[in-house]
Amino acid sequence: MTVFSKAQIKKLPKAELHLHIEGTLEPELMLKLAKRNDRPLRFKNLQEIQAAYQFHNLQSFLDIYYEGANVLIHEEDFFDLTWAYLLRCKEDHVVHTEIFFDPQTHTDRGVTFSVVIHGIRRALEKGKSELGISSHLIMCFLRHLSEAQAMNTLEEALPFKDWILGVGLDSSEVGHPPSKFARVFETAKQYGFFIVAHAGEEGPPEYIWQALDLLSVKRIDHGVRCLEDLRLVDRLREEQIPLTVCPLSNIKLKVFQNMSQHNLKHLLNAGLLAMINSDDPAYFGGYLGENYYQCAHALQLSWQELKTLASNSFIASRMQEHEKNSYLAMISQIVL
Ligand code: HPA
Ligand code: ZN
DSSP: OOOOOHHHHHTSOEEEEEEEGGGGOOHHHHHHHHHHTTOOOSOOSHHHHHHHOOOSSHHHHHHHHHHHHTTOOSHHHHHHHHHHHHHHHHHTTEEEEEEEEOHHHHHTTTOOHHHHHHHHHHHHHHIIIIIOOEEEEEEEEETTSOHHHHHHHHHHHGGGGGGOOEEEEESOOTTOOGGGGHHHHHHHHHTTOEEEEEESSSSOHHHHHHHHHTSOOSEEEEOGGGGGOHHHHHHHHHTTOOEEEOHHHHHHTTSSSSGGGOOHHHHHHTTOOEEEOOBSHHHHTOOHHHHHHHHHHHTTOOHHHHHHHHHHHHHTSOSOHHHHHHHHHHHHHOOO
16 A cells, blocks of 8 residues: 655645644743743753653643643743744645634633734734735633633633634533533624534533534534444534544544544544644644644555545635635645
8 A cells, every 4th residue: 555755745735723722832932931931830851841741631631731831921922832833834734724722721820812812813914924824713712611701701802803713612521511601602603703612522422412502513623422423423424514633632642542543534434524633733742744644654544535634624614715615626636
C-alpha cells in the first residue's frame, strides 16, 4: 500500500474546525509569558512541562490546560498565542480556521473579555492580510461551571457580537450534559449565533442526542461515541451533521488506546461528514498536518479518503459558498 509523505499531505488545502486557542500554548511560550508577566509556574523548564503531559483521561488534561492558561494576562499575550498558531497553519496548508476560545478561563482570573478578544482578533486580521488565512471565532462555555455563569458570559460577549460566529460547549463532559445549558443556547440562538457543542468524546451517545435536540447544534465536536447507537448514526448521516474529530487528542486522552484502533474510517464508511482536527495541539503532540499523517499511516487511508477528509473540512465550515466551492474544486484536481 502507498505510504503518504508529509509533503504529499501538505498539498491538500485544509480547514480546521476544532481548535482551542488556549490549547496551542507551546511550552516555550508558556515559560516566556510566565517570565514576562511575573506569574508563578510550577514548571521550571521545558523538560518539566513535557514530563507533566501524560494524561489518562479528559480531566487530567484539563487540569494542566487551565493551569497553563494562567500565564495569559495581556492583550499582547493573546496576540502572540494566536499568531504562533496561524504560522503553524501556514506550514500545514490550513487556509481557513474556526477557533474556539474559553472566555471564562480568563474572566474568572480578572482578565477582561475585551483584552482576550482584542488580542486574538488582531492576530486573525494580520493572518488574513499577511498569510491569506481566513478565520472565525467561536466562544465556548465551560460546562463544569453553572448555567448562570454561562448566561453572564453570553451577555459579556454581546458588545463583540460582530467578531463572534458562534457558541460552543467544552470542558469536563461526563456529569455535565448539554441539557444543563438548554436555556443558554436557546438565548444564543435568538441572538443569531451559530451553535456547536462537544458531545460524545467521553460522554455517551445520549449527550449527542441532547446536543441535537435540546441545543440545536449544527456541528458536533468529537462525536466519536455515536457509533454505539445505530439510530443516532442514521440521524447524523441523514442530516449530514458534521463531526469535528480530533484523532491525536483521542489517543492522548485514552478515548482509543492507539491510532490503529481509532474509529475515523468507520465514521467515513458509515457515510458521516467527519473530518480531522487538532483540538489542543501543543498538548497532544501535533498540529493538523501531523494528525492527517498519523491517521493516514495507522488507518491505511487511501489518497481518496484523505481528499474526502480535506473536502469535508470545507463542506462543514462556515466559509462563503463560493470560497468553499473553489477549495473543493482545487482538492478534486490534486494528483499525487
Ligand atoms: N474536550 C473538552 N474540553 C476541552 C477540550 C476537549 O477536547 N479541549 C479543550 N477543552
Ligand atoms: Zn475540543
